[in-house]
Amino acid sequence: MNGIPPTYPLIGIIGKTNVGKSTFFSAATLIQVRIENRPFVTIDPNVGVGYVRTKCAHTTFNLPKCMPQNSTCLRGYRYVPVKLMDVAGLVKDAHKGRGLGNKFLDDLRQADVLLHIVDASGSTDEGGNYVGVGKHDPLQDVTVIESEIDEWFFSIVSKDWVRVKRSLETLPYDKALDLLHQKVSGLSIRREHIVKSLKAAKLEGSKLSSWGDEELRTFSRYLRLVAKPIVIVANKMDIPESEDILKHLMKELPGRTIIPVSAEYELALRRAAKTGLVDYLPGDREVGIVRSDALTPKQREALSSIEKFVKKFEGTGVQEALNTAVFKVLNNITVYPVEDVSKLTDSKGNVLPDAYLIPRGSTALELANLIHTDLGKGFLYAVLVKDKRRVGGDYVLNDGDVVKVVSTLAHG
Ligand SMILES: Nc1nc2c(ncn2[C@@H]2O[C@H](COP(=O)(O)OP(=O)(O)OP(=O)(O)O)[C@@H](O)[C@H]2O)c(=O)[nH]1
Numbered sequence: 510m511n512g513i514p515p516t517y518p519l520i521g522i523i524g525k526t527n528v529g530k531s532t533f534f535s536a537a538t539l540i541q542v543r544i545e546n547r548p549f550v551t552i553d554p555n556v557g558v559g560y561v562r563t564k565c566a567h568t569t570f571n572l573p574k575c576m577p578q579n580s581t582c583l584r585g586y587r588y589v590p591v592k593l594m595d596v597a598g599l600v601k602d603a604h605k606g607r608g609l610g611n612k613f614l615d616d617l618r619q620a621d622v623l624l625h626i627v628d629a630s631g632s633t634d635e636g637g638n639y640v641g642v643g644k645h646d647p648l649q650d651v652t653v654i655e656s657e658i659d660e661w662f663f664s665i666v667s668k669d670w671v672r673v674k675r676s677l678e679t680l681p682y683d684k685a686l687d688l689l690h691q692k693v694s695g696l697s698i699r700r701e702h703i704v705k706s707l708k709a710a711k712l713e714g715s716k717l718s719s720w721g722d723e724e725l726r727t728f729s730r731y732l733r734l735v736a737k738p739i740v741i742v743a744n745k746m747d748i749p750e751s752e753d754i755l756k757h758l759m760k761e762l763p764g765r766t767i768i769p770v771s772a773e774y775e776l777a778l779r780r781a782a783k784t785g786l787v788d789y790l791p792g793d794r795e796v797g798i799v800r801s802d803a804l805t806p807k808q809r810e811a812l813s814s815i816e817k818f819v820k821k822f823e824g825t826g827v828q829e830a831l832n833t834a835v836f837k838v839l840n841n842i843t844v845y846p847v848e849d850v851s852k853l854t855d856s857k858g859n860v861l862p863d864a865y866l867i868p869r870g871s872t873a874l875e876l877a878n879l880i881h882t883d884l885g886k887g888f889l890y891a892v893l894v895k896d897k898r899r900v901g902g903d904y905v906l907n908d909g910d911v912v913k914v915v916s917t918l919a920h921g
């Protein structure tokens with residue numbers, strides 16, 4: 510998609526119908542999509558590019574500027590692309606095919622992390638119909654939607670179990686894990702996810718062929734937690750009553766990541782910034798009004814509410830939600846490969862051309878493979894720009910590292 514490496518995180522936007530999924534998607538991507546206050550407006554998934562925001566390495570290295578090629582740098586912040594997918598509203602029993610059921614779930618197979626948008630104003634019922642502020646408890650939606658995702662995982666893991674069990678019986682543990690992995694490979698699940706889930710479910714080393722319904726349920730639940738973690742987005746926070754509902758959600762869901770958001774405000778700000786009315790970058794904690802004279806009284810009033818909101822919540826929450834999903838939940842870091850370690854450029858002289866998102870713990874060799882398999886194959890060593898140190902393939906990279914990979918095989 511648009512030249513974005515396939516390894517870049519895919520964020521799935523889920524939730525019941527009419528909660529603001531498309532508004533969030535549109536705000537994050539500035540792609541025009543249908544937004545209406547009625548259920549089931551979106552049917553086919555909208556796919557687009559959003560950005561996570563991080564301090565650009567050109568500021569860390571005291572360079573006047575950079576020349577990004579795969580990302581963007583605005584006022585010292587590097588905006589690195591991520592893929593976003595806005596799917597149709599999920600309904601109870603979707604995993605059994607209700608609503609457009611399995612189709613929506615299928616669309617989510619490749620997602621690495623999910624943003625669960627809930628209507629924190631409590632004004633939409635289970636079916637997404639407007640019922641008035643505070644009339645519906647979004648906690649119920651969290652339970653219903655997440656259990657749909659869990660059931661979907663369970664149905665995939667347990668499918669044909671009797672037959673799979675027979676094959677598992679004859680296999681040594683390692684090969685049995687491979688088979689289990691193969692079974693769920695369509696869900697963008699890595700082998701390490703399986704190992705992690707088995708450990709978390711206290712099923713490590715257990716005989717897979719003896720698993721019954723209970724073990725399958727426990728395992729698939731942990732697998733979902735590990736492979737498709739969910740961040741809750743409490744949307745419509747611009748409606749005053751949402752604050753009490755947010756408190757209630759936080760109390761009832763201890764330990765969960767919940768981000769207060771106004772997708773509508775973010776969308777308004779990005780549009781206003783595009784036309785030059787305001788000075789605002791996604792993720793900013795304040796808004797600068799540039800052309801106050803060009804505003805109608807109505808626009809001025811709207812912007813003043815938005816300004817207050819942004820100050821109070823330290824942003825609209827949209828950027829915070831994306832950053833949380835990628836940097837905290839997926840635990841990614843940003844690294845910058847370069848060819849020239851003194852100028853921090855690629856071969857064409859672009860300063861800090863590329864920013865790569867990689868899981869924390871990734872090594873220099875893994876980065877080399879990600880850039881180009883040839884670079885990995887002929888890997889000799891890497892040079893860290895910060896101290897001009899030579900490191901081996903097993904060197905674990907840090908957030909913000911600028912690094913040159915030296916290989917016997919040139920790439921490109
Ligand atoms: N007040 C307020 N309203 C919002 C916000 N985000 C979305 N809305 C409104 O909620 C309604 C539904 O928005 P959509 O983005 O179409 O919702 P959806 O979840 O994509 O809905 P479906 O595609 O129909 O499932 C629209 O009237 C939006 O204007 C928000 O942050 N605040």
Ligand SMILES: [Mg+2]
Pocket residue numbers: 530531532543550551597
């Ligand atoms: Mg929609």
